[in-house]
Amino acid sequence: MSRVLITGSTEGLGLMAARLLADDGHLVTLHARSAARAEDARAALPEAESVIIGDLSSMAGMRLVAEQANSGGRYDAVIHNAGVGYRELRRIPTVDGLEHVFAINVLAPYLLTGLIERPDRLVYLSSGMHRSGDPGLSDPQWEHRHWNGSQAYSDSKLFDVVLAFAVARLFTGVLSNALEPGWVPTKMGGPGAPDDISLAPVTQAWLAVSSDPQAMVTGGYFYHQKPRAAHPAAQDPEVQDQLLSYCAALTGMTL
Ligand SMILES: NC(=O)c1ccc[n+]([C@@H]2O[C@H](COP(=O)([O-])OP(=O)(O)OC[C@H]3O[C@@H](n4cnc5c(N)ncnc54)[C@H](OP(=O)(O)O)[C@@H]3O)[C@@H](O)[C@H]2O)c1
Numbered sequence: 001m002s003r004v005l006i007t008g009s010t011e012g013l014g015l016m017a018a019r020l021l022a023d024d025g026h027l028v029t030l031h032a033r034s035a036a037r038a039e040d041a042r043a044a045l046p047e048a049e050s051v052i053i054g055d056l057s058s059m060a061g062m063r064l065v066a067e068q069a070n071s072g073g074r075y076d077a078v079i080h081n082a083g084v085g086y087r088e089l090r091r092i093p094t095v096d097g098l099e100h101v102f103a104i105n106v107l108a109p110y111l112l113t114g115l116i117e118r119p120d121r122l123v124y125l126s127s128g129m130h131r132s133g134d135p136g137l138s139d140p141q142w143e144h145r146h147w148n149g150s151q152a153y154s155d156s157k158l159f160d161v162v163l164a165f166a167v168a169r170l171f172t173g174v175l176s177n178a179l180e181p182g183w184v185p186t187k188m189g190g191p192g193a194p195d196d197i198s199l200a201p202v203t204q205a206w207l208a209v210s211s212d213p214q215a216m217v218t219g220g221y222f223y224h225q226k227p228r229a230a231h232p233a234a235q236d237p238e239v240q241d242q243l244l245s246y247c248a249a250l251t252g253m254t255l
Pocket of ligand 1: 008010013037080081084127128180185186188193
């Protein structure tokens with residue numbers, strides 16, 4: 001039995017992965033942005049061990065989530081699932097003055113990775129759209145470019161793979177992997193999404209707990225439990241170090 005924390009697990013793929021893990025006898029901690037959403041999560045999965053609360057769009061909220069995670073004891077695995085999508089119509093600044101897709105999709109997993117007591121396994125939700133991402137950090141907060149929500153999302157999902165691979169390189173004894181779940185009809189995916197939703201939460205749950213040798217790897221990128229090629233830039237230590245330095249400068253925390 002493993003203890004697993006899943007961020008953004010009030011609905012969608014986070015909640016579905018939580019259900020799979022709980023049904024398999026694992027202890028699952030859910031996470032919600034607010035007390036009201038935590039009630040929804042508790043009602044959706046009453047067998048969850050607990051629900052931690054914090055809005056991942058602010059650094060204060062990210063720190064709150066890490067504090068609650070650490071106060072409950074060490075997790076065997078953390079699934080960085082919370083995310084916002086590719087249909088944002090304009091640049092939304094967070095309370096920290098950051099662009100909110102970057103804050104929620106990239107900075108939150110970075111800060112939580114550094115602040116939560118190191119688990120044995122880390123799993124990062126990316127997307128097939130990461131292949132259109134730009135690994136350059138010339139304007140990561142979209143202060144100078146014309147807003148493009150799809151590009152902001154693609155960049156953020158590429159950075160998730162960069163982060164997963166950087167952690168795999170730097171953290172000894174930790175398995176760190178990324179995956180794409182397919183394009184499926186959640187709140188984010190939209191009702192017309194074409195892929196099989198029953199398969200979409202399986203790989204992240206498998207990477208978090210399975211003793212299958214194919215899941216016990218690090219620095220991998222997966223689709224439906226099979227290795228898949230990621231954007232080549234994600235393997236580049238220079239790209240990884242640039243992202244880590246940038247996030248360290250924003251947060252004051254080095255991985
Ligand atoms: N669905 C797809 O087709 C697809 C494809 C590729 C990758 N993915 C990735 O899979 C992951 C899960 O996506 P999904 O489709 O399950 O999305 P979803 O149904 O929209 O669920 C997203 C989850 O993240 C939470 N969240 C968003 N912003 C948050 C914030 N500021 N603070 C705390 N929690 C926050 C949401 O909470 P609320 O419910 O309160 O908003 C919700 O629990 C994402 O990382 C996404 O990029 C999804």
